[in-house]
Amino acid sequence: MHIVAKVFDLAITDSEIQKETHKLSGIDSPRERKNALNRLIDRYLLLHQALTTGLSVSDSEFDDALFESLEEMDNAPRDMEQTRNLEEQTRRRVIIRKYVHNYCFKSIEISEQQLLNFYEDQKEVFVIPETVHAAHILVCGSGLDSARKASRIRAEISTQEDFRRICGTSSDCPSSPRCGDLGWFPRGRMISELEEVAFALQPGQISDAFKSRFGWHILLLIDRKPAQIASFEDIKDSLKARLVHLKREFLLMAHIRDLRNNYKAEIRILDPRYTH
Numbered sequence: 001m002h003i004v005a006k007v008f009d010l011a012i013t014d015s016e017i018q019k020e021t022h023k024l025s026g027i028d029s030p031r032e033r034k035n036a037l038n039r040l041i042d043r044y045l046l047l048h049q050a051l052t053t054g055l056s057v058s059d060s061e062f063d064d065a066l067f068e069s070l071e072e073m074d075n076a077p078r079d080m081e082q083t084r085n086l087e088e089q090t091r092r093r094v095i096i097r098k099y100v101h102n103y104c105f106k107s108i109e110i111s112e113q114q115l116l117n118f119y120e121d122q123k124e125v126f127v128i129p130e131t132v133h134a135a136h137i138l139v140c141g142s143g144l145d146s147a148r149k150a151s152r153i154r155a156e157i158s159t160q161e162d163f164r165r166i167c168g169t170s171s172d173c174p175s176s177p178r179c180g181d182l183g184w185f186p187r188g189r190m191i192s193e194l195e196e197v198a199f200a201l202q203p204g205q206i207s208d209a210f211k212s213r214f215g216w217h218i219l220l221l222i223d224r225k226p227a228q229i230a231s232f233e234d235i236k237d238s239l240k241a242r243l244v245h246l247k248r249e250f251l252l253m254a255h256i257r258d259l260r261n262n263y264k265a266e267i268r269i270l271d272p273r274y275t276h
Contacts (some may be wrong), residue, residue: 002261004271005037016040016272030273037185037274042265045259047092048266050099057094062087065094069210103255104248110240119232119239126230129187133222134198135180137166138173140215150209150216165204172215181219194219 002014019034021028044265057065069090070076077083112170141149153170157163167180175181193212201207201221209216260267269275 004269004274005041006049006268006270007041008266010044010048010130011149012037012040012044034208034274037269041259042256043096045256045263045267046096048263049259050095052275053099055095055098057091057098062091066090069093074196077232090142093168097233104251108244112236114242115236115240116232119236120170123229126235127224128228128230129201129263130225130227131186132198132201132224133183133184134182134194135163135167135203135220135222136173136175136182136194137163137171137180137218138176138215139170139209139217140172142211142215146216147211154206154209154218157206157218159202160206160220163218181222184225193217199224238254 003011004014004017005012009191016030017033017036017040020040021032024036024039025032066087069086077086137150139146139153141272153166156166164179167176170176171180173180182190185198189195189200190198191212191214193210195212196218196220197207198221201219203221203223205221207217207219207221209218211217
């Protein structure tokens, strides 16, 4: 077991760094290994701080976390040593999780006025993109017969009522029982051919037959909504949840920074490969 670093009396081994590197990026490079080591140092600083507060792990907490760990593993432990390592890592993970929860999940108050001020300052962030509501008829196949069939179907359609009636009997798409309804969608959600046609139509218009990799389509544009800024009432709950989450992340980052500053002498890098 090669020890790369120590945080107080907690050893960080090369195998731990390898596992952390794999979780972070899967790229085994000096830079990614250093990133992994730094994350482990932060984690062990939190663990030490948690242990000094007297946090412990109940049997039920341990069992739940162990089951979670086993689900994440590709292979179960092969021997007693691996089993003991897994159990120790599981206990540590639970203690760190409890400590972070106790530290960061304090009551964070954000008033409605603060939310409104943030909303007014950042309105451009809350733009809802232009969306369209469309339906289509699909004729599968790329050959001449499919093209002719799509043309014949299109020739029979003069109104939206024609489209809906014919769609139920002539479309190869699973959406045909609901009259080919594709729902509302913004740009970037559908295949490019369908998107290009949909955003070029006006409500009530029906396209000519056009081809994609799925076959031939006939598109009805039902409605469209221009880009707009979401109202404060519509987004204030999700905005509050997001800001509370960001504040908690900031609290944790600031706490780790303080731990690193306070315990510099207790962080020892033993492997010279990680000191440059």
